Amino acid sequence: MRKLVSVKEIKETPNNPRFIKDAKFKKLVKSIKEFPQMLEIRPIVVDETMTILGGNMRLRACKAAGMFEVPIYIQKGLSDAEKREFIIKDNSGFGGWDWDILANEWDTKQLIDWGVDLPVFDLLIEDDESKENDDDKDVCELCGK
Numbered sequence: 001m002r003k004l005v006s007v008k009e010i011k012e013t014p015n016n017p018r019f020i021k022d023a024k025f026k027k028l029v030k031s032i033k034e035f036p037q038m039l040e041i042r043p044i045v046v047d048e049t050m051t052i053l054g055g056n057m058r059l060r061a062c063k064a065a066g067m068f069e070v071p072i073y074i075q076k077g078l079s080d081a082e083k084r085e086f087i088i089k090d091n092s093g094f095g096g097w098d099w100d101i102l103a104n105e106w107d108t109k110q111l112i113d114w115g116v117d118l119p120v121f122d123l124l125i126e127d128d129e130s131k132e133n134d135d136d137k138d139v140c141e142l143c144g145k
Contacts, residue, residue: 001073001074001076002043002071002072002073002074003071003072003074004069004070004071004072005050005069005070005072006068006069007059007062007063007067007068007069007070009050010044010046010050010051010052010059010070010072011046011049011050011051011052012051012052012056012059012060013051013052013053013056013087014051016052016056016087017087017088017091018056018057018091019057020057020060020061024115025057025060025061025064027113027114027115028057028058028061028115029061029064029065030113031061031113031114031115032058032061032062032065032067033065036067039058039062039070039071040071043055043070043071043072043073044058044059044070044071044072044073045072045073045075045086045090046072046073046074046075047074047075047076047078047083048074048075048076048077050074053075053078053083053086053087053090054086054087054090054091058070097116099119102116102118
């Protein structure tokens, strides 16, 4: 069941194994402010006691963004073991990125703003001049720096 509730009604997961710090937290807060519809599309998941199963960091970011109410999805009927499994699986990234598609079809600055951790590729420019010069710089294929 989906509904809109006060952030005061929601309890964070005790001993939550996930965390977010500093710059990434600021990006999450910014993301929520700029695109609050994302919370409706992917609400915070709670159990029947209003304890978070998925979305602890989003709740913290919503509070930091000044929100007083957030969309939630109440999942009833899970065993304690199923709740623990959900908490981990909801935060596990099983997929990967196709770096060629991201580099060629997406804006790098936007990806970074949206929280994508882009790799830094160490590419040496191989030519006569670079072989003679020890001051070669590595170049990131995605951002050109």
